[in-house]
Amino acid sequence: MTVTTQPDAPRHVVATSGEADTVLRRLAREGWQVRSGFALPGASWEVGSSTQQLVLHGRIADDDLESVRLAVLAAAHGAGVVAVVDAGSAAGRALVDDLTRLGPVNRDTAVTDGADVIANLIPEQRALLDRLASGDTIAAAAAAEFLSLRTANRRIAEARQLFGVRTTREAVLAYLRQRQRQPE
Template sequence: MTPQTDAPRHVVATSAEADTVLRRLAREGWTVRSGFALPDPSWDVGNARLVLHGRIGDDDLESARLAVLASARGAGVVAICDAESSAGRALVDDLTRLGPVNQSADSSGDVIATLIPEQRALLDRLASGDTIAAAAAAEFLSLRTANRRIAEARQLFGVRTTREAVLAYLRQRQRQPE
């Protein structure tokens, strides 16, 4: 089974940011629960629209492990931690393997930093004129996976079309220091 790709994944720096995200998710119909341990013994909890939240300390590897497991099983995750700490970087890296991760507004609002390498490679190829099918083949991805990665990128950029995502990617890439 694959994780639900639309389950929210947020890594934020403060409790205030977490509260803002959690209020929005609750309004959208998500059930908010403290802690990262899942109450449901079944593997796929994506249909429950459950979002788990809590603080992950610099050395709290068990909570980080539980957060990643919950996300892999389809639950949403809102983790309060320092994304620059070793545990925070590992958490963001692990969650990114499952899908897009929204980080603190304090993290410069740079969407490119939240893209996984496959998404960046696909967007680069699309920007150079390749079709999604050609870009997928060049990156050794199935067309389905490529389409999912591009859809996730569109969501991260907050746009509706692939063309808009490519343009947003190029604009942000130009603003990055070399």
């Protein structure tokens, strides 16, 4: 079995069905075929090809690790995934962790209404941002955190997306501002 990851395949983890509907409508306008559930339609179907872009969506219960497995498998085959899940639950954390290994995960609720983005960062992202704030380069920060440069760059890109900024410098500044506002 060949597993291919399509870097452009959308991966969204959202908190409500309304947010999922918004994302799904946008993806449908962009030409993605939307299908409910996370099971792949068949082993021979190329879900990541440019002619048959597929987005699977659904709700994942707090303890539904089987749906997490199916969603991650679909994403690994090139399908887009839009999951409604509590990001703080065991299933939510497992889903975000596993999808993050495949590429960036859009957590659309992370920056709405002035939410605290730092709470949504994984420990690797916090450690990298701390090192960048102290003047390290991404390469030096990656080495100090025992990460490959590629992984460090992915984690920083995900942090930029969470903060809603375009540059690493802006992400570091936003991180420092939010860190100063947090109680000790």
